[in-house]
Amino acid sequence: MKFKFLFLFIAFLFCTFGFSQNKGKVSGLITDADLNNEAMPFVNVMIKGTTIGNATDMDGKYELSADAGNHILIVSFVGYETVEIPFEITANQTTIINKAIGSGSVKLEDIVIQSRANRANETVLLMQQRDAIEIKQNIGAQELSRKGVSDVATAVTKTTGITKQEGSGTIYVRGLGDRYNSTTMNGLPIPSNDPERKNISLGIFSTDIVEYISIDKVYGAAMYGDFAGGNVDIISKDFKAKSMLEFEIGSSINTNAVSEDNFMLQQGPSKSGFSNSDIPNNPLNTFSFKNSLVPEKVVPFSGNIAIRGGKSFDIGEQGKLNLFATAGFENGYTYKEGINRSVNAQEANLKSFDQKTYSYNTSSTGMFNAGYRFNQNNKISYNFLYVNSSSQVNDEYKGFIRDIAENNNGLIRRGTYTQNQLMVNQLLGAHKINDRLEFNWGTSFNKIESQMPDRTQNTLWFNEAENGYNFAVNTTTDNHRYYQSLSEDEFAVNVSGAYKFMKDASDSFKGKLTLGYNGRFKKRDFEATQFNFNIANNQSTTVVDPYNLDAFFNGANFNNGFFTIETFSGNNIKPQTYNGEQNIHAAFGLVEYKLSPKLTTVIGLRAERIFQDVAWKTQIDNSGTNESFERNEFLPSLLLKYEVNNKQNIRLAASKTYTLPQFKERALFVYEDVTEVKVGNPFLYPSEDYNLDLKYEFFPENDELISFTVFGKYILNPINEITLASSTNDISFINTGDSGQAFGVEFEIRKNIFKLGAEDTNKLSAGFNASYMKTDQELDSEKVRDETNYNINLTDTKAAFTGASDLLLNGDLSFLKEWKESEASLMTTVAYSYFSDRIYALGTETKGNLVDKAVGTLDLIVRSKINKSLGLNFAAKNLLDPKIERTQENTSKDVTVLSYKKGLFLSLGLTYQF
The missing domain is CATH 2.60.40.1120 (Carboxypeptidase-like, regulatory domain)
Known part of the structure; x- marks a missing residue:
């Protein structure tokens, strides 16, 4: 044998x-x-x-x-x-x-959407993720198209561990909200369009301008240190094919909006999203406001139109010029109704409303980029982006108003129009000097203009004896018109050089040294003026039509003394203001070294010099005051990548970062909403963050992935929004405790279930990602009282981070059918997203935390190519139409303080490529 x-x-x-x-x-x-x-x-x-x-x-x-x-x-x-x-x-x-x-x-659709050069292809991005040293996630134009995503805010929520705040473009990364995240475009920072936010609303960016989106949840020394949750880098389109021209048109509806017989918006703002409503001349002595208080009825059908084109030119033997431009407009109507309440710890109403909200939004986008490649080693490019977004909201609140309408007979009508204009200018260069030396640079000048012209608010109560509505006259602010403007300019520069060293026998370099400088300089000017209408005593019982308030607020009644107009400064029209200046100089160094054929390390150190100054002159501090601070930050980072084989990686990352307070959070300015009031805190100071990640990746095929991540964060002096112990229950921004921590795990899988066909293709693929985390922070009322002038009484001594869901889920199932001969195709995708309960605001004065309840959403997207030129697309989103709820977790029971449904969103689009 x-x-x-x-x-x-x-x-x-x-x-x-x-x-x-x-x-x-x-x-x-x-x-x-x-x-x-x-x-x-x-x-x-x-x-x-x-x-x-x-x-x-x-x-x-x-x-x-x-x-x-x-x-x-x-x-x-x-x-x-x-x-x-x-x-x-x-x-x-x-x-x-x-x-x-x-x-x-090759057909134009493939060139524009799927080419290697623009890195929009899902497979290419996944392979780049496999081979990169850094830990990051990318989502490209191809995947965005497949999932029917139309804006960047929604796009990033399709990646692991990220959710979006309802009704806004604000995102949460691993449970950390706006203040802990950052936004860049092509690696250069962009300013915020909202005075209350650090980051620009990602919802204003159409995915038409996107090549791919890179999400960094792990810090590296080449990034700005104001980072703890993640950085979203929007990589703009980079056209490199011969030529293309594409036209798109579509229509969409919100089922809630179209079922409302009387869809009403305020008069005045243009439906194009471009409006100009300056403060009138001599408004305290002459009634000269232009916009009407009478709502207008509209038909809530919306649509979109876009055109995209590009061309390349050969110049000389090696030179090539690539040009790309896109312009588009889209609008949308939404309607929601439900309850909106504010209650104390004993569940007594402070305000309790049945709320109706009619909304109209627009977005106009224009982008142009030009890239010139001198030769294989030298390239410069220019990017210009212009975005004009507008939001027009007509709110009606009916119900209980303490001291005004305690028989549930109150009515507040509020009309808000906001217009944001963003301009981004970027000049970038990449140069390969030789096999060892590379040099990269970039500079940008960005400008944001945000206007809230002529916000109107009127408060009334129903007088049964008069069988009609009377104006509320408790305070002059019950009826007002409000003007707000923000202007922010930001200049930034990035410069870096990389030198490769220690060439081995295979002509590969074992090490690379990168040195660089980043500078970021921004200035913000903010001003606001509120005109309060003081109703004369003899007119307080006058019956008015709440839908025709022009009949009372007009020039004749003003001249007859029925009402007077004043600001917070009395007869002075000077606005409330705050101004901010922030300068950051940073030098960094990175050493990448291959310790063995399988193990690579990157060690980084960043030094930043930070200066921030905020000056204000407002209704609560009319003398004019400023507060500033300067800090030196030294931020180390470490990254290890172990290549188990050509399909498996293990990565470890550790770093230190910080979190800055924002201008609005430190300025003594009061912003009044219907159900809450916010005021700044001059005593606010930065947090320190310590981050740790361990990740395993397995790539069974080029377009497949299985990954598992464990992460932890430790934050010193975390910042939260809390309610102050005051008669008006103002909300402010406070360093609420000594420390907080977050720990979690993430899992992701992308898998082809089957793929059949030689000439024609039949492919079924699935994707799923999940994130489970636990956050915890100390809450110390005594610490707050010692460090500030504010008196607060936090309900609990510990709590989770605001905005942090324990469980996040995203899943999608896609079927692709292609007919090669006719160049036709059909792709159908079903996508599901879920987040569990998360804290909206911390409880004070024995009140429980405000908690946003869990929500799951289901979308259906169908995209087809009838032939090589004509495409037809359909989407049905929010098919489950879940109830959006917020509760206050009081001791006796949970009280629902917010509840509504959004309705379904249906859209149909047509594309044609010439």
């Missing part, structure tokens, strides 16, 4: 040796003919009629082993012409085949 086994083993060795002796190799370099023969990573290279194949590496290189003989090499990439190259393999030798491929006559 032993002899038989030995004989078989020897025979096997001979066969194996003989077989290997009949083998040879083919290797080479694949380059991009459209980009001056730049190396192309992730290109599919296969030997025809076999299963032998692989993708090119980051340097465009490949190597395959096959039997000796004649073969055909197939080189393919989405958006490029497939090339077949006959060749011969000789035993024990390597055949070299280098090939440049181009886009050629």
